[in-house]
Amino acid sequence: MNNSTASEQGEYGGSGLTFIVVPDEFTVGRPGPWLGMLNDACENDYKAVAVEFDTRKNIEFGDPNDNHIGINLGTIVSTKVVNVSDVGVSLKDGSVHRVWITYDGPQRRMDIRLGKGNQEDYPPKPIFSESLDLSPYLNEYMFVGFSASTGNHTQIHNILSWSFTSTSQAFLRKSSKNELPRSFMIFVAAVALALALFLGFYFISRHRRNASKLNTSVETEIHMPRPPNKPRRFTFSQLASSTRSFSEIELLGSDSRGEYYRGKLSNGSQVAVKRFSAQFLSTHGSDKRRLLKEIKGISHLRHPNLLPVRGWCQDNNEIMVVYDFVPNGSLDKWLFGAGVLPWTRRFKVIKDVADGLSFLHTKQLAHKNLKCSSVFLDVNFRAVLGDFGFVLLGAESKQFESAVCHGADVFEFGVLVLEVIAGRMREEKEEGNPEERNLLDYAWNLHQIDEKVKLVDRRMGSLINLDQAIRVLEIGLLCTLNENKGRPSMEEVVEFLLNMDKPIPELPRTRPVALFPYNSANTGLCNAYSCTF
Known part of the structure; x- marks a missing residue:
């Protein structure tokens, strides 16, 4: 397509590109609007510094036009704005532009210079040069890069070349007579950011006529607008409306904790709503503050193998959790239904679940409800963990729960591995x-007589790496x-699954007398399959 220029009405064009300094490498790049700078994973006090090359006018953010450079400090609303039309530059005409961004730490001053792509000399006059204190928005270690996003419009950005330099120097400053005496103060004396980059904005747009506009509300506090998918608190009436008053038509499933409903929010997003039962809340969720704290803690996590929590509800003595809706449904429907998952997908599911659990554990959190019905398959058949337990059934205290x-x-993961390999539920019916x-008993019995191959789901046919499946089965038994008898951590499990040549600890030749998911047999936390003698 040909390069083009946006109209004055801003009907065409994508949103532009951002040079950004962020505290981690996870939040940038998630799906969402706002040039990819902020999203649902960002905390309210998220520290970030960005220089945006904005080619779309957003009135709600105070943009002067669709051709400006903005400096953003921890928010999508620009603290400083430069209208580059005033210097005869169009950021989206297909030309190559060269930009120099310099920040002087001791002077707390930022300069931005803009030139043409073939310009080798340093422009003598900056388009922006003002005092600006970045220190509240910077950590000791930050990540540097670029971000962008589009909506119904498209735009191609080419970074032809770029470089980044940062220098710092620390020294002691003596206190003056007018200052309170201090033993010493060490501070960063100079931080200089020098950025030279070619930005090629090749504009390709496609305007969708008659497209309906989302009816989004703008926060009254415009300096800290909320990303559209950021976890939030819902009211009972909002979730009742989205699920047709919790109609049986929208019921997706149920368990000992409550019921799952499909819902549709006012913005059109499809969600799954977990409504905890009154019995669960009275017996296991009596400490509602603790339960809500766990919900909010997990809602801030983002990982490819975790189902995002979109929000929660604490209203009318109800507690509910709102998740993204996964059209492919839960793993149990695929394992125990009419169809047959091939081994390659089963093995991928096991690795995905292990990655998600390992990530949770590194954040000092746990799933607490792992089973096939709490593992979901997205459109690419990637496994994501959802339906978190938040509290461990039977745990009498927070201290005990955190310890086990x-x-x-890990124990439940081991049982899930056996289910995935065998293609059958952990407890079969009476017939x-x-x-x-x-x-679990059956798997250990087969291990004792060295016939573990009998556990492998025969429906998969000959298209299976049998040696690989047996090794994974042994990892499951190990879990x-x-x-205190050799159960690995999830980090170790991930290593065993990633490196199939890495030796795993040898299993005991006979089944242990008792298998417990917890440290002590006197906890009262055993169930039919996990505490047998």
Whole structure:
């Protein structure tokens, strides 16, 4: 397509490009609007510094036009704005532009110079040169890069060349007579950011006529607008409306904790709403503050193998959790239904679940409800963990729960691995062979007689790497060992799955007398399959 120029009405064009300094490498790049600078994973006090090359006018953010450079400090609303039309530059005419950004730490001053692509000399006059204190928005270590995003419009950005330099020097400053005496103060004396880059904005636009506009509300506090998908608190009436008053038509499933409903929010987003039952809240969720704290803690996490929590509700003595809706549904429908998942996808599911659990554990959190029905498959059949337990069933205290929840997750992961390999539930119905009803018992019995191959789902046929499946099965059994008898951490499990040549600890030749998901047999936390003698 040909290069083009946007009209004065701003009907065409994408949003532009941003040079950004952020505290981590995870939040930038998530799906969403706002040039990719801020999204639902960002905290309210998110520290970031950005220089945006904005080619779309957003009135709600105070943009002067669709051709400006903005300096953003921890928010999508620009603290300083430069209208580059005043210097005869168009950021989206297909030309190559060269930009120099310099920040003087001791002087707290930023300069921005703009030139043409073939300009080698340093422009003598900056288009922006003002005092600006970046220190409140910078950590000791930051990540430097670029971000961009589009909506119904497209735009191609080419970074032809760029460089970044940062220098710092620390020294002691003596206190003056007018200052309170201090033993010493060490501070960063100079931080200089020098950026030379070619920005090629090749404009390709496609305007969708008759497209309906989302009816989004702007926060009254315009300096800190909320990203559209940021987890938030819902009212009971909002969730009741989205689920047709919790109609049976929208019911997706249920368990001992409550019921799942499909919902549609006012902005058109499809969600899944977990409504905790009154019985669960009265027995296991009596400490509602603790439950809500766990919900909010997990809602801030973002990982490819975790189902995002969109919000929660605490209203009318109800507690609900709102998740993204996954059209492919939960893993149990694919494992125990009419279809057959091939081994390659089953193995990928196991690795995905392990990655998600390992990430949770590094954040000192746990799933606490791991089973096939709490693992979901997205459109690419990537496994994502959802339906978090938030509290461990039967745990009598927070201290005890925090001590055992990671080990319990590993145990449940081991049982889930057996389910995925066998293609059957952990507890079969009464009409099954009594010796095979309990999957964990059956797997250990097969291990004792060295016939683990019998556990592998025959429906997968010959298209299976049998040696690989047996090794994964052994990793699953390893996870069900008692914690003081060799149960690995999820970090170790991930290593075993990623490096299939890495030796795993040898399993005991006979089944342990008792298998516990927790440290002690006297906790009262055992169930039919996990505390057998």
